[in-house]
Amino acid sequence: MRTVRLVDLQPLHVAPASQAWASPVEAPLSLAWPPPIGSEAAEELMSEMRAAYRGAMASAPAPSNETPVPRLPKGSVTRLPVVLNASARDYAGIWIANLLLTVLTLGLYLPWARVRVQRYFLRRTLVAGSALDYHAPPTSHLPRYGLVMALVAGVLGACLGSPLAGLLAFSMALAVAPLAVHTSLSHRMAHTSWSGRRLSFEGRFTAVYGALLMPLVGLVAAAWLTLAGATFHHPMWWMALGFVIALWLLGVPLFLWTYFHYRQERLHLGPLRLGWKASPVAMVMLWARTAAWSVLVSSLVVGLGSMVLGALLWWQGPAHGRWAWGVVAVSMMAVAVAVTPYVQARLQNLVWSKTGNRSLRFRSRLSVQGYVLLQVRHAALLLLTLGLYWPWAVVASRRMRTEALTVWARVDTEVLKAHWTPFADTPAGLAAKRRASA
Structure with missing residues (x-):
């Protein structure tokens, strides 16, 4: 064994930078002992390394989740139609x-x-000539359906026990509701595809609580105030309940805007992430138009209902109020039939006309008047046929809503497909393919 003492080692020196060599091969190995830890030289070396790292990070491009897709020349926009080839008979x-x-x-x-x-409906919906599809197996819906049924059963069972227990169960069910909404959106988009390319919904479940917190808090407060008013029989509780309901109704436009902002901002079409540019003022104006339309329809229905009720009472005489309750029920249904499609058409036009990005945008031109008249006609036919007209009503309504959409694209569809991973190549697509082959 040979022993080497540290004092026998000679320190290594770095060759001067100014010394020139004929070739890299002729240059001697330039090494130096690192400065001792804690010394001034070591601190200077670490400072230089930190400065170099910060400079490199500053000059590096910002990370992006989107793959850049080549766009068409400036000013070139392609309008892609949306068509529904569904048959009411099928x-x-x-x-x-x-x-x-x-x-x-x-x-x-x-x-x-x-x-x-x-x-059935997605496979017959064509966007730019390519069909949508839905790949989720039915068994994947069972956990969510089981959760909903368990919550409903728990709330009903608690209500049978005592009003307080039922209200506690109802509050706990509302606390879980945002998680169910987020799971439903993620699951549906993850199993929907266009031209064999999977869509996606990316977002944390905590964001949905921020979007739905205020309306849920209002519902819980109204429920607890109702129980307090029924228990203590004091006018103060009913006044507080009226104040909460009025405040909640005034906040509906903000609730809707927050929810659609949460939903539309997290939609991904392969390499393209969508955005939503609607302002809260636009949602407030939509709510104001809906309120005005509701007042107009209610006034008309109440007037006609009063005339019908007066004629029935004159013909049949006093009937202990049974005709009155029937007319009230029919009047409420008539108001719902006229107001609900009005809100649906306005919301579709606002939500989808403000959805898109620099490469792709949606446009919705759903006729509000035409859609309201269509639903009124469907309601009359459903009443006359005792509900058997339902399939024809669903297909006609869905076709009108679907074909009112148009996609304005600044990217070629084939180029977009080339930058979009096919559904069959994803883990979910391979699993679905194995299930189909089995």
Whole structure:
């Protein structure tokens, strides 16, 4: 064994930078002992390394989740139509089968019925000539359906025990509701594809609580104030309940704007992330128009209902108020039939006309008047046919809403597909392919 003492080692020196060598091969190995830890030289070396790292990070490009997709020349925009090729007769067969199986299984067939309906309509919806599709297996809906049924059963069982227990259960169910909304959006978009390319919804579940917190708090407060008013019989509780309800109704535009901002901002079409540019003022104006339309329709319906009720009382005489309750119920249904499609049409035009990015945007031109008249006609036909007209009403309504959409694109569809991973190449797509082959 040979022993080497540290004092026998000679310090290594770095060759001067100014010394020139004929070739890199002729240059001697330049090494130096690192400065001792804690010395001034070591601190200077670490400062230089930190400065170099900060400079490198500052000059590096900012990270981006989106893959850049080449756009068309400036000023070139392609309008891509959206077409629905569904048949009311074909959907009627699916609807009857789903209804019978759901009744026979006491509701257990609902996930399978939902998947059949989604696949039927999406596979017949064409965007730029390519069809949408839905790939979720029915069994994937079972956990969410089980959770909803458990919450409903828990709330009903607690209400049978005592009003206080029922209200506590109702409050706990509302606390879980935002998580169910986020799971539903993520699951639906993750299993929807266009031209074999998967769509996605990216966002943390904590964001949905920020979007739905205020309306849920208002509902819980109104429920607790109702229980307090019924228990203590003091006018103060009913005054507080009226104040909370009025405040909640005034906040509906902000609630809607917050929810749609949360939903639309997290939609991804492959490499393209969508955005939503609607302002809260636009939602307030939509709510004001809806309120004005509701007052107008209610006034008209109340006037006609009063005339009908007066004629019935004159013809039949006093009937202990049974005609009055029937006329009130029919009047409320008539108001809902006229107001609900009005809100749906206005919301679709506002939400989707403000959705998009620099490469792709949506436009919705759904006729509010035409859609309201269509739903009024459907309501009359459903009443005359005792509900058998339902498949034809669903197909006609969905076709009108779908074909009112247009996609304005500054990217070529083939170029977008080339930058978009096909659904069959994703883990979910491979699993679906294995299930289909099995």
